Amino acid sequence: MSKSVIEMPPKGGFSFDLCKRNEMLAKKGVSPPSFRKTGTTIVGLIFQDGVILGADTRATEGPIVCDKNCEKIHYMAPNIYCCGAGTAADTEAVTDMVSSQLQLHRYHTGRESRVVTALTLLKRHLFNYQGYVSAALVLGGVDVTGPHLHTIYPHGSTDTLPFATMGSGSLAAMAVFESKYKEGLTRDEGIKLVTEAICSGIFNDLGSGSNVDICVITKGAKEYLRNHLQPNPRTYTSSKGYSFPKKTEVLLTKITPLKEKVEIIEGGDAMEE
């Protein structure tokens, strides 16, 4: 293809130029690197004073657990938090980006951020990328209009729900919610139910595991309970640790200072240009 004289400005979105090459490579047996996913259980529920979000802490790369204790509950605003499932890079990047946008918006307006603002920013971005940004989110927070809980799917659709679950363990967690949720739960009942739902995901889904993280958001206050429950401790640990049987004997010590090959010019200029 001859190079045209007019340079087209780069269009937004992803460039799919390398897809054909990738297909050809895959046929020859070269597999692409697997990306880190958070095969996950994330949940949220609305209780009488606000919102409780919960998440497990296992991150997987194909069949391997690459991070036993990662953080899936991301900060968006002082009164809004977001749990993320799907490709880890996508959930972190998208929540970071919208968090910064919310901060700028707060400076602009001088008011507390609203959950629907975060919701709209996230869904617009995800829809723009037509599902290729693989982030499934549970967004919860309390603002002037009250407590809100939303789910956002990778293609950009959203739901407003009293209780929600996402991720590979969502069915196990939803089974617990559907059988035990009622309106007007107290804080302790809510935390207990969220913990039960995440534990159901941890023990019944292979993509979820390790510990339970909880975040309680109420009007004017938030509590981030990192590793609220640790139902998978190491079973056998030696109490005395490991001690090496015999130290290496030192026979001779000889220190040779390295010769300086660089001349140090005193008072050089700071980096310019």
Add this chain to the structure above:
Amino acid sequence: MNFMASKQPENSLLGPEADSQRTLYPYVTGTSVVALKYKDGILMAADMGGSYGSTLRYKSVERMKSIGKHSLLGASGEISDFQEILRYLDELILYDNMWDDGNSLGPKEVHNYLTRVMYNRRNKFNPLWNSLVLGGVKNGQKYLGTVSMIGVNFEDNHVATGFGNHLARPILRQEWHENLSYEDGVRLLEKCMRVLLYRDRSAINKLQIAKITEEGTTISRPYSLKTYWEFSAFANPAQGAVGTW
């Protein structure tokens, strides 16, 4: 007694003509079956829907049947294959009765027979497209097992097929215990069936619960579960978030 090969197999099972000689996809399907052991025997629940793809075609399909004196079979998957399995089992029980020796096939034996049938069919690339649940009591011993269409079989205190594996088993793992009373068992099964009704698109609100004990089998009349839709967030979901539902 040739009930293994219903047709003469072709030399090659691959190729377009051979496809008409083996099952490729299911047509009329039943959804999950959930079962658990309780104090006196086995409790099993299944709804009565037969879906034809995404249409709910048949609403009175009995997916649980009693087999012989000691067993109860529940099936999900292709209904016609289930009916064929019932015919095989009928023949099996008949031949067993003809011995007239006072002994009768118990649930363990029937389960083993079904496993062999399912596995051999899958080895010929012509499976019976079902997931079966086999429960029963013989001589005071309770037995509950399952066989899938590829021949995977195991025995456990509570089993489920299809969606039930994802939605009902977590609940059963948490709340099942030894020596459940009849009422507790039914309540637990209904809890599982209610979650399945909410979250499985092919489930319908018309179910039967079957009980098998040393005395015999009872399959209940069809009934429906109460559901709750009054959460305040469902009343006006778009309030404050225009464009959502």
